[in-house]
Amino acid sequence: MTNADPVELEKFGDLAHRWWDLEGEFKPLHMINPLRLDWIDGQAGLSGKVVVDVGCGGGILAEAMAARGAEVLGIDLSVKPLRVAELHALEAGAARLRYREISAEALAGETPGAADVVTCMEMLEHVPDPASVVAACAALVKPGGWVFFSTIHRNAKAFALAIVAAEHVLKLLPKGTHEYAKLIRPSELARWARDAGLGVAGFRGLEFNPLTQRYALSTDTSVNYLMACRCPG
Ligand code: SAH
Secondary structure, eight states: OOSOOHHHHHHHHHTGGGTTOTTSTTHHHHHHHHHHHHHHHHHHOOTTOEEEEETOTTOHHHHHHHHTTOEEEEEESOHHHHHHHHHHHHHHTOOSEEEEEOOHHHHHHHSTTOEEEEEEESOGGGSSOHHHHHHHHHHHEEEEEEEEEEEEOOSHHHIIIIIIIIIIISOOSOTTSOOGGGOOOHHHHHHHHHHTTOEEEEEEEEEEETTTTEEEEESOOSSEEEEEEEOOO
């Protein structure tokens, strides 16, 4: 049984052609990309590293990491975003960038411990068993390597901002993008990482300011947040 929700995969498949539209449904991903890229690069030093991007979608982060000199494999279980990612990489002339339709769990079975860095952004809240994906990310990374996750907190403020405001008021995201019950507390994510043998290295919040229409990294993890982990060396 694959750890995937067909309805979720179809949702991203239906929007695939919009992936690189800077003003479209994936605008928030484009807006946060430089922030998360710098945060990851600053800790893991991407140049020359072997990176797996789990749930890569249309390749916004994967392509940016390749441009920083990493050798990147983007994986996803939705085919259309992968095709869009491949086309965009071709147009951009991106080197050292490949895409595959395979689950994190299956890739971890094929090439355990092969990656210097694993990234898994804005994906865990869309899968039936996120702890299994966290364990697969831990299995993919080599000793001393880095694993980065991002997702959305599950609390009243996150419901108000990440679902009600983002989907219904500001219309930053299509309605139904996120389901409250599938959001993940930082404590839960940290526990899954530790259970998988990773050390938790740090958290950052991603805050959206509706007045300036900009995102910034912060220490407030109460809505959108990132977690850095390290595999013991
Ligand atoms: N990580 C990218 C895209 C986030 S959108 C970024 O942050 O820019 C969420 C992605 O997760 C979609 O492309 C969707 O197809 C993918 N996804 C959802 N469930 C998945 C699963 N079980 N395995 C792999 N990818 C999955």
